[in-house]
Amino acid sequence: MSSTTSGRGATAAAILEVRDLDKTYPTGQRALIQAHLTVDAPQVIAIIGSSGAGKSTFIRCINRLVEPSRGSVRLHGLELTQLDRRGLRDARRRIGMIFQEFNLVQRLTVMQNVLCGRLGTVGLWQTLRWRFPPEDIRSAFELLDRVGLSGYPNQRADALSGGQRQRVGIARALMQQPELLLVDEPTASLDPKTSRQIMRLIRELAVERSTPALVNIHDVALARAFADRIIAFKAGELVFDGAPADLTDDALTLIYGAEDWTLGQRSAGAEEGEA
Amino acid sequence: MTYPSDWRAPSMLGSPGRRMALLAVLAAYLVWAIGSLEIDWDRMVRGLPRALDIFSRMMPPDVGDRWPLLWRGMIESIQMAIGSTLIGMALAIPLGLAASRNLAPRPIYLFARGLIVVGRTFHEVLIAIFFVKLFGFGPVAGLITLAFASATFLGKMLAEDIENIQPGPVEAIRSTGASFLQIVAHAVAPQVIVKTLGVLIYRLDANLRHSTVVGIVGAGGIGATLSSSFSRYDYDFAAAILLTIAALVAFGEWFSDWARRQIR
Amino acid sequence: MIRSEPQSEYYAPRHPEVWQRHTPIQKLIHWLWLVGTAIAAVWAVSSLDIEWSFLADAHEQAADIATRMWPPRWSYFPEIIQPLIQTVHIATLGTMAAVALALPVAFLAARNTTANSLTWAIGRGILVASRSINTVIWGLLFVAIFGPGAVAGVFAVAARSVGFIAKLIAETIEEVDGGQIEAARATGAGTLQIWWVAILPQALPVLIGTSIYRWDINVRESSVLGFVGAGGIGLYLYASINSFAWQQVLMILIAIGVIVLASEALSAWVRGKIT
Numbered sequence: 001m002s003s004t005t006s007g008r009g010a011t012a013a014a015i016l017e018v019r020d021l022d023k024t025y026p027t028g029q030r031a032l033i034q035a036h037l038t039v040d041a042p043q044v045i046a047i048i049g050s051s052g053a054g055k056s057t058f059i060r061c062i063n064r065l066v067e068p069s070r071g072s073v074r075l076h077g078l079e080l081t082q083l084d085r086r087g088l089r090d091a092r093r094r095i096g097m098i099f100q101e102f103n104l105v106q107r108l109t110v111m112q113n114v115l116c117g118r119l120g121t122v123g124l125w126q127t128l129r130w131r132f133p134p135e136d137i138r139s140a141f142e143l144l145d146r147v148g149l150s151g152y153p154n155q156r157a158d159a160l161s162g163g164q165r166q167r168v169g170i171a172r173a174l175m176q177q178p179e180l181l182l183v184d185e186p187t188a189s190l191d192p193k194t195s196r197q198i199m200r201l202i203r204e205l206a207v208e209r210s211t212p213a214l215v216n217i218h219d220v221a222l223a224r225a226f227a228d229r230i231i232a233f234k235a236g237e238l239v240f241d242g243a244p245a246d247l248t249d250d251a252l253t254l255i256y257g258a259e260d261w262t263l264g265q266r267s268a269g270a271e272e273g274e275a
Numbered sequence: 276m277t278y279p280s281d282w283r284a285p286s287m288l289g290s291p292g293r294r295m296a297l298l299a300v301l302a303a304y305l306v307w308a309i310g311s312l313e314i315d316w317d318r319m320v321r322g323l324p325r326a327l328d329i330f331s332r333m334m335p336p337d338v339g340d341r342w343p344l345l346w347r348g349m350i351e352s353i354q355m356a357i358g359s360t361l362i363g364m365a366l367a368i369p370l371g372l373a374a375s376r377n378l379a380p381r382p383i384y385l386f387a388r389g390l391i392v393v394g395r396t397f398h399e400v401l402i403a404i405f406f407v408k409l410f411g412f413g414p415v416a417g418l419i420t421l422a423f424a425s426a427t428f429l430g431k432m433l434a435e436d437i438e439n440i441q442p443g444p445v446e447a448i449r450s451t452g453a454s455f456l457q458i459v460a461h462a463v464a465p466q467v468i469v470k471t472l473g474v475l476i477y478r479l480d481a482n483l484r485h486s487t488v489v490g491i492v493g494a495g496g497i498g499a500t501l502s503s504s505f506s507r508y509d510y511d512f513a514a515a516i517l518l519t520i521a522a523l524v525a526f527g528e529w530f531s532d533w534a535r536r537q538i539r
Numbered sequence: 540m541i542r543s544e545p546q547s548e549y550y551a552p553r554h555p556e557v558w559q560r561h562t563p564i565q566k567l568i569h570w571l572w573l574v575g576t577a578i579a580a581v582w583a584v585s586s587l588d589i590e591w592s593f594l595a596d597a598h599e600q601a602a603d604i605a606t607r608m609w610p611p612r613w614s615y616f617p618e619i620i621q622p623l624i625q626t627v628h629i630a631t632l633g634t635m636a637a638v639a640l641a642l643p644v645a646f647l648a649a650r651n652t653t654a655n656s657l658t659w660a661i662g663r664g665i666l667v668a669s670r671s672i673n674t675v676i677w678g679l680l681f682v683a684i685f686g687p688g689a690v691a692g693v694f695a696v697a698a699r700s701v702g703f704i705a706k707l708i709a710e711t712i713e714e715v716d717g718g719q720i721e722a723a724r725a726t727g728a729g730t731l732q733i734w735w736v737a738i739l740p741q742a743l744p745v746l747i748g749t750s751i752y753r754w755d756i757n758v759r760e761s762s763v764l765g766f767v768g769a770g771g772i773g774l775y776l777y778a779s780i781n782s783f784a785w786q787q788v789l790m791i792l793i794a795i796g797v798i799v800l801a802s803e804a805l806s807a808w809v810r811g812k813i814t
Binding site: 063065089091092093095096097099101102103104106112116117118119120124176182 | 718724727729731735741
């Protein structure tokens with residue numbers, strides 16, 4: 001977790017730099033209040049906080065699926081908030097996203113869904129005919145193998161279980177060879193055992209490819225187990241940014257409100273034991 | 276480990292060979308069909324300026340002093356629609372009973388089903404021609420035409436419902452010791468009434484649409500007004516009538532959707 | 540004073556003694572509807588000039604016509620083969636044209652794919668206009684423009700069918716899971732790519748089923764287009780009726796019946812095979 005240089009030069013810009021990010025909805029609701037984040041090195045960053053605290057908004061403001069009201073988001077020095085439509089599309093190619101509800105196209109096969117990760121790099125005509133370059137096909141098969149779905153390329157997405165669908169989603173995001181991974185509650189729709197498998201897979205892949213990952217997660221135990229760094233939102237504001245070890249019960253009380261956090265610790269310990 | 280680098284998307288139509296074959300068939304059909312239309316390309320080209328001329332004469336739509344005609348046509352259509360729906364509903368009850376396999380004796384069942392098939396197969400304009408022959412020109416023929424069409428449509432639904440009566444709710448009520456009439460009122464009727472109301476409203480909308488058309492063969496309604504305006508080359512009036520028909524039918528559809536939502 | 544009511548009455552909430560299915564206001568509304576319908580019914584039939592003399596001998600007339608129709612003039616059949624085929628062509632070509640047009644119109648009329656309120660209004664306007672005017676009336680219009688003949692018929696069928704098909708497709712488009720679209724956006728794909736990958740897989744099956752369904756309705760409609768001069772068998776039928784050639788009329792009716800029933804059966808069979 002030391003800040004390794006990414007090989008782009010000693011004075012390279014941070015991988016991701018978020019400054020003063022603000023989002024206020026037309027209803028007046030302030031979903032994000034002056035959020036800051038700097039990611040210098042490839043690391044897995046877990047984002048925790050209560051529902052509605054701003055985690056999801058924060059992630060979506062980075063690739064502008066939600067337009068921020070104010071603030072700056074820089075990816076390797078490129079200011080994302082000022083990009084026009086074409087520039088934004090190019091930028092999004094460099095950011096992979098994994099979703100809570102998997103968001104696969106149900107009627108398409110696993111292979112087709114994975115190849116969708118390369119949509120940003122092929123033209124319309126190729127898309128219509130589903131003709132992707134051989135390197136992409138090879139990568140797709142390799143990724144499917146890596147996530148444990150090598151036997152499934154021609155299965156329809158709606159024939160898979162939740163865990164399998166999320167693996168497809170992971171493969172799709174990685175097909176983009178992204179410089180950054182945005183992961184929105186990847187395990188919220190999964191059972192506890194599958195959740196751990198998926199989190200482990202995400203972490204392994206992020207580390208293998210030296211890709212920083214921002215992971216929204218509501219399960220504090222999972223966050224502690226798989227993240228290098230934890231940040232927390234409360235009512236739109238960033239209230240914690242540090243190592244998992246620093247996440248004391250007091251800190252948790254600040255983030256979530258009063259609770260017997262030792263309960264959570266015990267069950268997390270039990271799960272670690274059986275893994 | 277090396278991975279394969281070619282892959283084809285699954286195609287709805289099967290192998291590329293089949294896709295080619297289907298496209299070839301499609302192309303051949305288009306050539307055949309369009310050829311058979313006997314399109315006089317010469318006349319079409321010469322006709323283009325004429326078409327534009329007609330279009331310009333249709334704009335702006337103008338009613339002028341022919342309001343009474345438009346008004347009467349519209350009113351007739353609405354009357355035909357409402358009247359035929361109600362009469363059709365009344366006739367549908369005996370027809371539906373007669374067309375239920377579990378109720379009616381075989382010859383009556385066959386005859387009723389035959390009527391239903393006739394009503395569904397032939398366009399209402401065709402049926403209108405016959406009723407015009409029988410009852411003379413005018414909205415009476417149109418009313419009876421649409422009543423016949425409605426009766427066969429509604430009768431068919433009724434017959435299907437009767438043939439499919441759910442035993443479940445009937446048994447439940449029967450187990451409480453209710454009498455036959457009570458069973459009908461509490462188990463059968465609620466299922467039937469809401470659905471019937473919904474179907475009636477739907478049919479009213481359909482009849483309103485049909486009522487705009489049967490006038491073309493003399494069965495009353497705004498179709499007659501429209502037809503005569505075209506034959507008199509009264510294009511701006513025709514345009515006005517078209518707009519009226521569109522507005523009337525659009526309103527009818529909106530009303531139908533709204534009313535059916537009201538009754539849930 | 541001894542109270543005769545049970546003690547619990549003071550503590551239990553008061554329920555109405557009598558259960559009624561509808562509130563008084565609802566009953567009033569139902570009454571008003573009933574009365575309104577009765578008034579409408581009376582008004583509808585009242586102003587019709589019923590020629591009672593006609594009604595009286597109508598059944599005699601009907602019997603008379605029926606006997607004159609029998610037996611059908613089979614020898615007339617060869618003369619109507621070509622018009623019958625033309626009728627089917629009109630229906631088929633018209634439906635094909637409608638399918639080609641319906642897809643773009645549907646994208647205009649669907650809230651999640653249209654560019655702005657104006658384009659949405661245009662899309663919806665096309666739907667309303669197309670669906671409010673019957674095929675035969677469109678036929679009148681196109682005969683005035685193109686002159687009598689099957690071309691007018693094809694246009695008429697197309698004009699009516701576009702709205703029918705596009706409305707159902709637009710509804711399908713609006714029902715597409717937003718998550719699928721979001722995921723495609725996040726990969727940096729362009730708008731048309733997103734539509735092809737996330738929307739069309741769901742819309743295409745509906746398009747095909749709807750088109751086939753509309754085709755068989757159109758066969759029925761095409762049988763009468765000839766009455767307004769738009770081609771097909773209608774002209775022959777009209778001529779035969781007006782010249783009192785009742786046996787020919789029956790022949791034609793049988794022929795029309797056969798093709799309508801056959802097209803219905805074919806349509807149901809094909810739709811059964813693709814679902």
